[in-house]
Amino acid sequence: MKKITIFVVTQIGALQLSIKKLRKMASNLSPAFAYIVVYVKDVAKSVAFYAKAFGYPVRRLDESQRWGELESGQTTIAFTPAHQHETDDLSGEVRLPLSSHEKNPVEVCFDYSDVDAAYKRAIENGAVPVSEPEDKEWGQKVGYVRDIDGIVVRMGSHVNSSKARH
Numbered sequence: 001m002k003k004i005t006i007f008v009v010t011q012i013g014a015l016q017l018s019i020k021k022l023r024k025m026a027s028n029l030s031p032a033f034a035y036i037v038v039y040v041k042d043v044a045k046s047v048a049f050y051a052k053a054f055g056y057p058v059r060r061l062d063e064s065q066r067w068g069e070l071e072s073g074q075t076t077i078a079f080t081p082a083h084q085h086e087t088d089d090l091s092g093e094v095r096l097p098l099s100s101h102e103k104n105p106v107e108v109c110f111d112y113s114d115v116d117a118a119y120k121r122a123i124e125n126g127a128v129p130v131s132e133p134e135d136k137e138w139g140q141k142v143g144y145v146r147d148i149d150g151i152v153v154r155m156g157s158h159v160n161s162s163k164a165r166h
Contacts, residue, residue, distance in 0.1 A: 033075050038108065039082040039094045040149045043068045046079045049148050053125035054110055054118070077108075082149075097150055108147075109154040118155050119143040127153065 040046040044061060047068035051058050056070035056077065066084065070077040082094045097103055112118040115133040122145050123129055130152065133143030142156040 035076045035078050036106075036108075037078045037080055038106075038149075038151065039096075040079050040151075041082060043079045043081060045148060049126060050077065050079075053122040053127050053145075053147070054153070055121065100146075100150065103152050104150070107152045107154055109156065111156055111158050113157070115141045115143055115155055115157050119145065122153070122155065 038046070044065045047058055047061050047070065050056055050070055056072050059069040059071045059076065061068040066081055068079040082096060110118070119133050126148060127145035128147075130144035130146055131142075133141050133155065135141050138159060140156050140159045142154060145153050145155065147153055
Protein backbone atom coordinates (compact mmCIF):
# COMPACT_ATOMS: atom_id res chain seq x y z
CA MET A 1 0.00 0.00 0.00
CA LYS A 2 2.82 2.41 0.77
CA LYS A 3 4.29 1.91 -2.70
CA ILE A 4 0.98 2.97 -4.27
CA THR A 5 0.76 6.01 -2.02
CA ILE A 6 4.34 7.00 -2.82
CA PHE A 7 3.68 6.46 -6.52
CA VAL A 8 0.61 8.72 -6.42
CA VAL A 9 2.48 11.41 -4.51
CA THR A 10 5.37 11.11 -6.95
CA GLN A 11 3.00 11.46 -9.92
CA ILE A 12 1.34 14.53 -8.38
CA GLY A 13 4.75 16.03 -7.63
CA ALA A 14 5.88 15.39 -11.20
CA LEU A 15 2.70 17.01 -12.51
CA GLN A 16 3.26 20.06 -10.30
CA LEU A 17 6.84 20.33 -11.54
CA SER A 18 5.64 20.05 -15.16
CA ILE A 19 3.07 22.81 -14.62
CA LYS A 20 5.72 25.07 -13.05
CA LYS A 21 8.05 24.34 -15.95
CA LEU A 22 5.32 25.13 -18.50
CA ARG A 23 4.47 28.40 -16.75
CA LYS A 24 8.13 29.39 -16.75
CA MET A 25 8.47 28.52 -20.44
CA ALA A 26 5.31 30.46 -21.31
CA SER A 27 6.41 33.51 -19.34
CA ASN A 28 9.72 33.53 -21.23
CA LEU A 29 7.91 33.63 -24.57
CA SER A 30 5.63 36.64 -23.91
CA PRO A 31 3.38 36.03 -26.94
CA ALA A 32 0.95 38.63 -28.23
CA PHE A 33 -2.26 37.69 -30.03
CA ALA A 34 -1.63 39.76 -33.15
CA TYR A 35 -4.07 38.62 -35.86
CA ILE A 36 -7.24 36.72 -36.47
CA VAL A 37 -7.52 35.80 -40.14
CA VAL A 38 -10.99 35.44 -41.61
CA TYR A 39 -11.20 33.47 -44.87
CA VAL A 40 -13.72 35.06 -47.24
CA LYS A 41 -14.93 34.93 -50.84
CA ASP A 42 -14.10 38.57 -51.68
CA VAL A 43 -11.61 40.44 -49.50
CA ALA A 44 -12.52 43.96 -50.65
CA LYS A 45 -16.27 43.37 -50.13
CA SER A 46 -15.71 41.84 -46.69
CA VAL A 47 -13.44 44.66 -45.54
CA ALA A 48 -16.01 47.25 -46.67
CA PHE A 49 -18.85 45.25 -45.06
CA TYR A 50 -17.13 44.91 -41.66
CA ALA A 51 -16.22 48.61 -41.68
CA LYS A 52 -19.84 49.66 -42.35
CA ALA A 53 -21.72 46.98 -40.42
CA PHE A 54 -19.54 46.74 -37.31
CA GLY A 55 -17.78 50.11 -37.18
CA TYR A 56 -14.13 49.14 -37.60
CA PRO A 57 -11.78 51.51 -39.47
CA VAL A 58 -9.93 50.00 -42.43
CA ARG A 59 -6.20 49.78 -41.77
CA ARG A 60 -5.30 48.58 -45.26
CA LEU A 61 -6.40 46.72 -48.34
CA ASP A 62 -3.47 45.66 -50.51
CA GLU A 63 -3.43 46.38 -54.24
CA SER A 64 -4.03 42.74 -55.14
CA GLN A 65 -7.12 42.78 -52.88
CA ARG A 66 -5.98 39.45 -51.44
CA TRP A 67 -5.27 40.85 -47.96
CA GLY A 68 -7.17 43.40 -45.92
CA GLU A 69 -6.98 44.55 -42.30
CA LEU A 70 -9.26 46.37 -39.88
CA GLU A 71 -8.05 48.47 -36.98
CA SER A 72 -9.41 46.76 -33.88
CA GLY A 73 -7.06 47.46 -31.01
CA GLN A 74 -4.30 45.07 -30.03
CA THR A 75 -5.49 42.28 -32.32
CA THR A 76 -5.87 42.93 -36.04
CA ILE A 77 -8.83 41.50 -37.93
CA ALA A 78 -7.44 40.37 -41.28
CA PHE A 79 -9.18 39.01 -44.36
CA THR A 80 -7.79 36.80 -47.11
CA PRO A 81 -9.38 34.66 -49.84
CA ALA A 82 -10.75 31.30 -48.73
CA HIS A 83 -8.77 29.57 -51.47
CA GLN A 84 -5.24 30.46 -52.43
CA HIS A 85 -2.58 28.12 -53.71
CA GLU A 86 0.17 29.43 -51.38
CA THR A 87 -1.52 28.28 -48.18
CA ASP A 88 -3.79 25.55 -49.55
CA ASP A 89 -0.69 23.60 -50.62
CA LEU A 90 1.01 24.12 -47.24
CA SER A 91 -1.75 23.72 -44.67
CA GLY A 92 -4.81 22.44 -46.51
CA GLU A 93 -7.93 23.97 -47.99
CA VAL A 94 -10.46 26.01 -46.06
CA ARG A 95 -13.79 24.18 -45.80
CA LEU A 96 -16.77 26.51 -45.96
CA PRO A 97 -20.25 25.50 -44.73
CA LEU A 98 -22.44 23.98 -47.41
CA SER A 99 -25.75 25.31 -46.04
CA SER A 100 -27.20 27.84 -43.62
CA HIS A 101 -27.64 25.01 -41.09
CA GLU A 102 -23.85 24.69 -40.80
CA LYS A 103 -21.41 27.27 -39.49
CA ASN A 104 -17.72 27.92 -39.73
CA PRO A 105 -15.51 26.44 -37.03
CA VAL A 106 -14.85 29.96 -35.76
CA GLU A 107 -17.18 32.64 -34.45
CA VAL A 108 -16.24 36.32 -34.54
CA CYS A 109 -17.17 38.14 -31.31
CA PHE A 110 -17.36 41.89 -30.78
CA ASP A 111 -18.11 43.80 -27.57
CA TYR A 112 -20.21 46.96 -27.62
CA SER A 113 -21.48 49.31 -24.95
CA ASP A 114 -24.84 49.48 -26.79
CA VAL A 115 -25.52 46.05 -28.25
CA ASP A 116 -28.99 46.97 -29.54
CA ALA A 117 -27.65 49.91 -31.56
CA ALA A 118 -24.73 47.83 -32.88
CA TYR A 119 -27.08 45.00 -33.87
CA LYS A 120 -29.40 47.45 -35.67
CA ARG A 121 -26.44 49.01 -37.51
CA ALA A 122 -25.19 45.58 -38.62
CA ILE A 123 -28.63 44.59 -39.98
CA GLU A 124 -29.05 47.94 -41.76
CA ASN A 125 -25.69 47.37 -43.46
CA GLY A 126 -26.31 43.88 -44.79
CA ALA A 127 -25.79 41.47 -41.88
CA VAL A 128 -28.30 38.63 -41.73
CA PRO A 129 -30.14 38.44 -38.39
CA VAL A 130 -29.73 35.20 -36.45
CA SER A 131 -30.86 36.15 -32.95
CA GLU A 132 -31.82 39.56 -31.56
CA PRO A 133 -29.87 40.81 -28.53
CA GLU A 134 -31.10 39.44 -25.22
CA ASP A 135 -29.90 39.53 -21.62
CA LYS A 136 -28.15 36.34 -20.54
CA GLU A 137 -28.08 34.94 -17.00
CA TRP A 138 -24.32 35.47 -16.77
CA GLY A 139 -24.72 39.24 -17.04
CA GLN A 140 -24.12 39.85 -20.73
CA LYS A 141 -26.41 41.06 -23.53
CA VAL A 142 -25.82 39.02 -26.71
CA GLY A 143 -27.14 39.00 -30.26
CA TYR A 144 -26.03 37.09 -33.38
CA VAL A 145 -25.83 37.92 -37.08
CA ARG A 146 -24.18 36.36 -40.12
CA ASP A 147 -21.79 38.32 -42.30
CA ILE A 148 -21.84 38.31 -46.11
CA ASP A 149 -19.88 35.03 -46.15
CA GLY A 150 -22.21 33.32 -43.67
CA ILE A 151 -19.78 33.64 -40.74
CA VAL A 152 -21.57 33.95 -37.39
CA VAL A 153 -20.79 37.22 -35.61
CA ARG A 154 -21.60 37.43 -31.91
CA MET A 155 -22.36 40.95 -30.71
CA GLY A 156 -22.24 41.29 -26.95
CA SER A 157 -21.74 43.62 -24.06
CA HIS A 158 -18.91 43.32 -21.61
CA VAL A 159 -19.80 40.74 -18.99
CA ASN A 160 -21.20 42.28 -15.82
CA SER A 161 -18.84 40.67 -13.32
CA SER A 162 -21.31 41.03 -10.44
CA LYS A 163 -23.69 38.64 -12.25
CA ALA A 164 -21.05 36.30 -13.66
CA ARG A 165 -20.98 32.81 -12.19
CA HIS A 166 -17.68 31.19 -11.34
